[in-house]
Amino acid sequence: MAAGVWLHEMSVPTRHYIADIGQSGRTGMDALAARLRRLGDEAVVVDLRSPMAAAASDLLRYGARHDGGYWNTTGAARLVLVGELAPLMRADGCRMFAHGCVGGGNDQRRFARYGAQAAPELAVIEPWTDPRALERFPDRKAMLAAVVERGLPLDPGSGAERSTDANLAGVSHESAELEDLETPVSRLDPRWSAWPGQGPAEPETVTVGFRDGRVADVDGSGPDPVAWMTRANAIGARHGVWLRDVVERRIIGTVCRGVYEAPGLEVLGPAWTRILQASLDAPGRELYDRLAAVLGAAMYEARWLEPAAQAARAAIDRLVGDVGGSVTLSVRRGVVQVERTEVTGRVEQQTRFGSGGNRWSEVAAVRT
Incomplete structure (x- = not known):
């Protein structure tokens, strides 16, 4: 959402695609779309639970696990998001798509690769590789403050210190505390x-x-x-x-x-x-x-x-x-x-x- 705030502040005409991939209840997504519209942006909620569930079925059928045997639920969600939203963006006349993934991280590479394969004609905007965005939002606290100031509802389990990335197949948990190998996993607050x-x-x-x-x-x-x-x-x-x-x-x-x-x-x-x-x-x-x-x-x-x-x-x-x-x-x-x-x-x-x-x-x- 901070990426959307930055694009809005830069006066970039923006259409937000809020994907329902089973991460939470529909009420919160509808509230987010309504708030974005009140701020002057276009916003639409897209139900992608069926393709996300189909991706989960593929994970099981093909045994698609990664290190330590965990299921590739986050990677599968990126495949679904690009594969399902890119055709809608083209139909709506979009010329580029933006995401808020950390610069240099896994998801930046995933969106870039799937974007090049599924929608090569759409340029990819990566705000957290732009020096202007990094100056505006030097850390997660600054991002959170901007999101809260505009009344944008947060995804459950996410904030300045922790975040979750969820879909119908599973949830990833991230925080500086959890990245420390000495932190016991019992410090985790499960989402579901x-x-x-x-x-x-x-x-x-x-x-x-x-x-x-x-x-x-x-x-x-x-x-x-x-x-x-x-x-x-x-x-x-x-x-x-x-x-x-x-x-x-x-x-x-x-x-x-x-x-x-x-x-x-x-x-x-x-x-x-x-x-x-x-x-x-x-x-x-x-x-x-x-x-x-x-x-x-x-x-x-x-x-x-x-x-x-x-x-x-x-x-x-x-x-x-x-x-x-x-x-x-x-x-x-x-x-x-x-x-x-x-x-x-x-x-x-x-x-x-x-x-x-x-x-x-x-x-x-x-x-x-």
């Missing part, structure tokens, strides 16, 4: 979730259905990715299944601590892993893991649209395109345990003890 010890004492049973290599249902949600992602998020958040505290390798070659909150994907991950274990033979699973590592790096580095990532996705599609079944989980206080599995698969299952260990059965459905 409970800590494991705060969860219910009794476990919750959750059944996840898969069809054609994708989630088809989470406890009666139906196949709509927005519905099953929302249901999985609620379950994981309630039971304290959400946290990844990692030291990650960044695009610019440095390392930095990152703290991530992805309750839905952290619940669904073990179910998908069990489906893969029961459906792929040894060479297939080895190839899947290699390709997943390629795609994890591709999503993090904003190379998802490049040929190598396209080829990796096509190969995984061949591996898991007809995989299906259901996994029943027990979720309690930060722990996800597989209880039952039914897989519609292609792998022969050895019944070692039940048949003396010398017979194999090839069946349409494998139960474990």
